[in-house]
Amino acid sequence: SQTIHQWPATLVQPVGSPLSLECTVEGTSNPNLYWYRQAAGRGLQLLFYSVGIGQISSEVPQNLSASRPQDRQFILSSKKLLLSDSGFYLCAGKQTGGPYEQYFGPGTRLTVT
Amino acid sequence: KNQVEQSPQSLIILEGKNCTLQCNYTVSPFSNLRWYKQDTGRGPVSLTIMTFSENTKSNGRYTATLDADTKQSSLHITASQLSDSASYICVVNTGFQKLVFGTGTRLLVSP
Numbered sequence: 424s425q426t427i428h429q430w431p432a433t434l435v436q437p438v439g440s441p442l443s444l445e446c447t448v449e450g451t452s453n454p455n456l457y458w459y460r461q462a463a464g465r466g467l468q469l470l471f472y473s474v475g476i477g478q479i480s481s482e483v484p485q486n487l488s489a490s491r492p493q494d495r496q497f498i499l500s501s502k503k504l505l506l507s508d509s510g511f512y513l514c515a516g517k518q519t520g521g522p523y524e525q526y527f528g529p530g531t532r533l534t535v536t
Numbered sequence: 537k538n539q540v541e542q543s544p545q546s547l548i549i550l551e552g553k554n555c556t557l558q559c560n561y562t563v564s565p566f567s568n569l570r571w572y573k574q575d576t577g578r579g580p581v582s583l584t585i586m587t588f589s590e591n592t593k594s595n596g597r598y599t600a601t602l603d604a605d606t607k608q609s610s611l612h613i614t615a616s617q618l619s620d621s622a623s624y625i626c627v628v629n630t631g632f633q634k635l636v637f638g639t640g641t642r643l644l645v646s647p
Contacts, residue, residue: 466640469635
């Protein structure tokens, strides 16, 4: 099975500062990768997904961007954080080729102050 | 619009009691349905998966049911334990890249 690593676990950043969250995957090659955000008391919102290196699909217009520089590395970034970017960010990976399970990372709690 | 609705939003039960969580979905196409357990501050972990042709699936004290005709699923927890306190999320897979998530039921098992 896959293992999804995320860091940092928690982050407190001031408004206007940049952001970089990293996700790496073990246990599979060429996975589909996903970034989700979970606001307090809300469901998971898909932000980005990637089916391969350099291939990024954005689900919602926002202040964030994603990149996939390597097969098993997925990065979530922002040039200038907004208060509304606060939330719990989850990276997930899925084996390609079918409706396989998405494995989730431990998440990053981001607080923008 | 693809939607997954869960009820109740939150639930408190005494340790040792049973409970049932509900999930109604309007998702098309339908590939499978999973129930995830999410501990506070952690990523979701899959409990069960059911395809269109399956109507019940068990994983220890967790039993999920699926009625594809009425587009309803339930998760039954037997003999609850304190460690069952978590959010339970119903997720429908359309077979493409994206999942449709419910907002979850927050369960608190009280001693």
